[in-house]
Amino acid sequence: MTAAPAPRWETLEAPRRARDVALVRARLPELVPWARTVEDDWLDPAERARRDGYRRPEDREAFLARRCLLRAVLAERLGTEPAAVPLGPAPGAAGRRGKPAVPGLHFSLSSAGGQVLLATAARELGLDVERVPDSTGAEQMSRILHPAERRRLAWTLRSRRPAVVARVWARKESLLKALGTGLSRDPSLDRVGTGRFPARPLPGWRVLDLDLGPDGRELRAALTVQELRPSACSTM
Ligand SMILES: CC(C)(COP(=O)(O)OP(=O)(O)OC[C@H]1O[C@@H](n2cnc3c(N)ncnc32)[C@H](O)[C@@H]1OP(=O)(O)O)[C@@H](O)C(=O)NCCC(=O)NCCS
Structure with a gap:
């Protein structure tokens, strides 16, 4: 199955003291149908195990949608393919629920109320x-x-x-x-x-x-x- 085109995410203006931070927002109801079409190999084995561990289908789909958005945006920033983004735990992060990280770029993701926000920058952030x-x-x-x-x-x-x-x-x-x-x-x-x-x-x-x-x-x-x-x- 070929992935459907990703829904466009919206760019939000960063606060004055953090103009270097790139902020994007996407809507979960738009991400979920797209994420369903994404190839399994976008996710690494740890992510697939986490996705499969969710008991409620809506939690599984929300996780998949967040991860696909994260990989798509990071791939754009790093100049690579979503499946090739080397996501892993941040140094010192405890267990599989710790802070995720990629070499060369800082990011932080959060979702609530059907919105998913993602910030990326060259400095550490949350x-x-x-x-x-x-x-x-x-x-x-x-x-x-x-x-x-x-x-x-x-x-x-x-x-x-x-x-x-x-x-x-x-x-x-x-x-x-x-x-x-x-x-x-x-x-x-x-x-x-x-x-x-x-x-x-x-x-x-x-x-x-x-x-x-x-x-x-x-x-x-x-x-x-x-x-x-x-x-x-x-x-x-
Ligand atoms: C990280 C934490 C603050 C996230 O809060 P949340 O409001 O539930 O969820 P958000 O949507 O804002 O953020 C989730 C994202 O934060 C990131 N994240 C996870 N752990 C993180 C950490 N230790 N530091 C920074 N970012 C983290 C991930 O990108 C995660 O996305 P994912 O679930 O798709 O992998 C919270 O879940 C936490 O501290 N968890 C670890 C400790 C724990 O499980 N405690 C039990 C509850 S008291």
């Missing part, structure tokens, strides 16, 4: 998109935030809390993905802030909010980049 939860979800997610973030949330209007929690989580997970730890690092350790501007939780890293436009009203997204000239002090 990207996360979160769907605004309902009030019960927001309450659960807020329990494992930094103590200062929890205090600020307690002072936030109840009706605004879900959107603020999604914003904080997107910032936090983007940082944890940039570090490569994911949630194995305690989310209550780093204060990314609840306010309009992200805090600076760790020297050498900059957390930035992303604007997803009208299509992203129910989502919050953030990007963390390694600073080009790390400063020794944190300014929050």
